[in-house]
Amino acid sequence: xxxxxxxxxxxxxxxxxxxxxxxxxxxxxxxxxxxxxxxxxxxxxxxxxxxxxxxxxxxxxxxxxxxxxxxxxxxxxxxxxxxxxxxxxxxxxxxxxxxxxxxxxxxxxxxxxxxxxxxxxxxxxxxxxxxxxxxxxxxxxxxxxxxxxxxxxxxxxxxxxxxxxxxxxxxxxxxxxxxxxxxxxxxxxxxxxxxxxxxxxxxxxxxxxxxxxxxxxxxxxxxxxxxxxxxxxxxxxxxxxxxxxxxxxxxxxxxxxxxxxxxxxxxxxxxxxxxxxxxxxxxxxxxxxxxxxxxxxxxxxxxxxxxxxxx
Ligand code: CP
Numbered sequence: 403x404x405x406x407x408x409x410x411x412x413x414x415x416x417x418x419x420x421x422x423x424x425x426x427x428x429x430x431x432x433x434x435x436x437x438x439x440x441x442x443x444x445x446x447x448x449x450x451x452x453x454x455x456x457x458x459x460x461x462x463x464x465x466x467x468x469x470x471x472x473x474x475x476x477x478x479x480x481x482x483x484x485x486x487x488x489x490x491x492x493x494x495x496x497x498x499x500x501x502x503x504x505x506x507x508x509x510x511x512x513x514x515x516x517x518x519x520x521x522x523x524x525x526x527x528x529x530x531x532x533x534x535x536x537x538x539x540x541x542x543x544x545x546x547x548x549x550x551x552x553x554x555x556x557x558x559x560x561x562x563x564x565x566x567x568x569x570x571x572x573x574x575x576x577x578x579x580x581x582x583x584x585x586x587x588x589x590x591x592x593x594x595x596x597x598x599x600x601x602x603x604x605x606x607x608x609x610x611x612x613x614x615x616x617x618x619x620x621x622x623x624x625x626x627x628x629x630x631x632x633x634x635x636x637x638x639x640x641x642x643x644x645x646x647x648x649x650x651x652x653x654x655x656x657x658x659x660x661x662x663x664x665x666x667x668x669x670x671x672x673x674x675x676x677x678x679x680x681x682x683x684x685x686x687x688x689x690x691x692x693x694x695x696x697x698x699x700x701x702x703x704x705x706x707x708x709x710x711x712x713x
Contacts, residue, residue: 403708407528407541409549409591418553419560422697422704429462429703435710436465442505443542446472446512446527451671451698452542452550456509459702463710468504480526494527498534507538507709514545514582516646522546538709540702543584546611551670552588553701556596558694559633562666567597568632571665573624574604575678576651577638585670586639587614594618603627607649610642624655631665636679659683666690 405411412418425431441460443453457467472478478497479490486493501508510531514522522545531539541549559570570593572586586602591614593600601619602610609620621627628634636657641647657667657679667679667689675681683689 403538403705404712405532405538405540406549406705406709407525407532407539407544408547409552409588409595411549412553412595415556415592415595418704418708419557422553422557422700423561425703425707426697426700429700432707433462433464435707436460436463438466439464439506439710439713440466440468440504441507441509441706442501443467443469444472444501444508444510445469445542446510447543449511449542451695452511455695455698456540456542456550456702456706458699459706462699462703463706465507465706465710480530494530495534498531499536502536505537506713507540507706508535509540509542510544511542512544514584514646516580516582516640519645538712540705540709543582545582546584547588547591548584548670549588550698550701550705551585552592553705554694554697555589555635555668555670556592557697557701558668558690559596559598561693561697562690563632565632567599569599569630570596570601570633570635571627571631572600572602572635572637573627573657574602574608574655575636575638575657576653576655577648577674577678578651580640580646580648581638583610583639583642586610586637589635589637590615590618601627605650605652605655607641607644608639610639625661628661628663628665631663633668634662634665635668636673637669638678653677656680657683659686659688662688664688668694671695 476491512527
């Protein structure tokens with residue numbers, strides 16, 4: 403693997419998942435692969451799980467890790483040919499080349515503005531790094547995708563499934579803030595590569611990018627969508643069509659124990675209790691969110707392992 407900025411960078415998902423399951427049983431089996439190699443993690447936005455699980459994964463492979471919160475560095479310029487006489491102090495062209503002197507792999511987290519759809523969809527931050535850095539780039543969540551999360555989600559379903567082709571439902575939930583579409587995008591993408599019966603349920607107006615959801619059934623009636631589900635992945639996202647807007651805070655879309663039935667509950671975390679999902683779900687045996695968060699380490703480790711092997 404030469405980079406990991408999208409689910410599309412995975413060549414063979416089934417093989418990757420099986421390798422991750424094996425790696426999880428023996429996480430230190432490649433502990434010298436990353437010896438004398440450095441991962442730099444750049445954060446434009448906050449993180450708990452991604453930051454710690456990616457660092458843990460790198461250390462399990464023997465890598466050294468350096469973390470930079472970008473707000474502590476010089477303000478970066480991304481426009482080509484700009485006369486930099488305003489508040490940006492360093493061009494990404496120079497920063498990316500310098501970072502490549504210190505790192506063997508660069509991981510970056512950069513959320514969307516949710517104001518300028520075209521700019522967000524250009525993925526200018528992560529793509530500038532791909533263009534100007536001379537080392538592999540990993541997305542730790544960008545404007546339109548969260549591929550490390552998506553891989554951990556697929557791994558979790560692979561581990562917990564009790565039938566060959568489980569039914570998986572991605573269910574929108576209310577939230578007071580406008581959140582990105584990155585997590586549902588990557589989940590919808592990876593589910594189309596798994597042997598699952600997958601559908602998405604949300605109120606009208608919350609359709610994700612149709613270039614991502616393609617032929618995935620959209621069911622506007624949540625109760626109908628949840629019928630006979632084996633896994634229910636609950637997530638809020640803001641409108642894609644009315645870009646970045648909160649169109650509804652309809653509390654009836656919150657996940658409850660009654661609605662969940664016999665399904666396993668999934669969420670990427672962090673989650674707002676009793677807004678997105680009631681306590682009775684999160685505190686029950688049906689919730690696999692902690693196991694899902696644990697799998698973030700192994701999804702990052704399998705990606706880093708593959709990248710290290712390509713160096
Ligand atoms: N799920 C996830 O990416 O968590 P963090 O935002 O805490 O990294």
